[in-house]
Amino acid sequence: MTDDQQIFEQIEKAKSILITFKRDFSGDSLTSALALQSFIKKMGKEAKVAADNFKATSSFSFLPGIADIKPEIKMGKKFIISLDTSQTAAKEISYQVKNNRLEFIITPQEGKFSQENISSKTTGYGYDLIIAVSTLDLESLGNIYHKNTEFFFDTPIINIDHHPRNEKYGQINKIKITAIATTEIIFELLKNYSIDLIDKQMATCLLTGIFSESRSFKVGSLTPNSLLVASQLITAGADKDLIVRHLYQSRNFNMLKLWGRVLAKLKNDLNGRIIWSCLNHVDFEKTSSGTEGLEDVIEELIINVPEAEIIILFINDHSDKTEIKVYTVRNIDSLFLIKEFGAEGSKNAATAVLNKPLEGTEEIIISHIKEKMKKLPL
Numbered sequence: 414m415t416d417d418q419q420i421f422e423q424i425e426k427a428k429s430i431l432i433t434f435k436r437d438f439s440g441d442s443l444t445s446a447l448a449l450q451s452f453i454k455k456m457g458k459e460a461k462v463a464a465d466n467f468k469a470t471s472s473f474s475f476l477p478g479i480a481d482i483k484p485e486i487k488m489g490k491k492f493i494i495s496l497d498t499s500q501t502a503a504k505e506i507s508y509q510v511k512n513n514r515l516e517f518i519i520t521p522q523e524g525k526f527s528q529e530n531i532s533s534k535t536t537g538y539g540y541d542l543i544i545a546v547s548t549l550d551l552e553s554l555g556n557i558y559h560k561n562t563e564f565f566f567d568t569p570i571i572n573i574d575h576h577p578r579n580e581k582y583g584q585i586n587k588i589k590i591t592a593i594a595t596t597e598i599i600f601e602l603l604k605n606y607s608i609d610l611i612d613k614q615m616a617t618c619l620l621t622g623i624f625s626e627s628r629s630f631k632v633g634s635l636t637p638n639s640l641l642v643a644s645q646l647i648t649a650g651a652d653k654d655l656i657v658r659h660l661y662q663s664r665n666f667n668m669l670k671l672w673g674r675v676l677a678k679l680k681n682d683l684n685g686r687i688i689w690s691c692l693n694h695v696d697f698e699k700t701s702s703g704t705e706g707l708e709d710v711i712e713e714l715i716i717n718v719p720e721a722e723i724i725i726l727f728i729n730d731h732s733d734k735t736e737i738k739v740y741t742v743r744n745i746d747s748l749f750l751i752k753e754f755g756a757e758g759s760k761n762a763a764t765a766v767l768n769k770p771l772e773g774t775e776e777i778i779i780s781h782i783k784e785k786m787k788k789l790p791l
Contacts, residue, residue: 416587420571421606423585427542429459431486435548436465436555437762440473440625440660441594442547445573447478448596448618449544452603455610461540465555470705475659476621477614486557488538488564497530538564544571547595550580553759573598578744578760593630593639596622600642613650620651624660631716668709670700675710675726687782688718689725691771697730704728711740723750723782729771737765737778750785751778 424430432450434442446462453460463483473479496519505520519526543565551558551565558565572583575592592598596619603611623643647653674696681688697703707726714724722745726738740762741747747763748756754765767774
């Protein structure tokens with residue numbers, strides 16, 4: 414069978430499906446999950462979306478179903494004790510609690526039971542299929558994975574992505590590196606199964622992912638197929654004007670002022686391969702803003718400073734603590750760059766916190782990353 418046939422065979426067999434994506438989510442991963450969930454529900458199946466510590470940003474608030482995404486998963490595991498009754502049946506069953514122990518009392522029909530007749534197992538995670546979208550590796554899922562590793566090892570995983578560095582951790586891996594976004598792959602997957610199930614909201618969701626991942630076709634490997642998919646989604650009812658309005662024309666005035674402060678403080682090293690900026694409590698107070706939306710600044714820098722391979726934001730709103738956000742492109746591992754500082758995140762975006770003021774932290778991190786860069790292939 415083809416990958417598509419295997420994927421839908423697993424979906425059709427499943428009773429309850431978990432759709433998940435990386436902790437430092439992108440618009441592509443978010444919209445891939447929401448569109449897939451909507452389609453699976455139309456198939457008459459139960460599907461839920463969860464991502465570690467998920468909080469919706471204002472840019473994507475218009476997407477249907479976004480409010481239902483869970484920031485964690487709760488496992489409803491059951492502990493089952495089995496008794497082999499092939500030799501003799503059970504006549505009577507009761508239980509008692511004694512010395513903080515639950516004791517089951519089973520009277521056989523005849524003869525007796527022995528310890529060899531008893532076995533136990535844990536079952537019932539609540540989901541019998543996992544679909545991970547636009548996620549390079551399981552570690553990128555954060556606590557969704559780390560707090561439920563047994564569940565991920567015991568449950569079939571479908572892995573759908575367009576990134577060449579994907580670690581192919583699924584039982585089924587649908588990786589298409591020529592696609593401009595994972596949503597492009599999702600659309601073709603769903604279209605080939607049943608184009609009639611793709612409605613206007615689903616098409617809008619998928620086109621949002623393509624616009625977000627390609628920065629409105631400004632970056633990425635644009636192919637004729639990418640343009641064809643975008644055209645087909647608009648034909649299917651995708652609201653392009655709604656997408657553009659929310660992604661590019663709804664910037665909060667205070668956030669724009671904060672962007673100005675980021676750009677005014679921009680520094681670079683190694684001929685522009687590393688660029689960074691620093692924000693302190695005064696910047697947030699003067700602009701009446703917070704950290705939400707700073708990812709958009711990173712996107713603009715990626716588009717407009719193409720030589721930049723590492724982009725760093727230093728954020729200090731407390732005098733004794735500085736947050737370091739590192740973003741990377743071109744196959745540079747952000748976690749590798751700052752792992753010594755307790756970094757969390759993924760290969761493309763990592764965060765660490767140092768109990769130091771901004772001035773000391775900036776010098777330490779930049780020097781450290783420059784040393785790490787020497788170990789990377791040119």
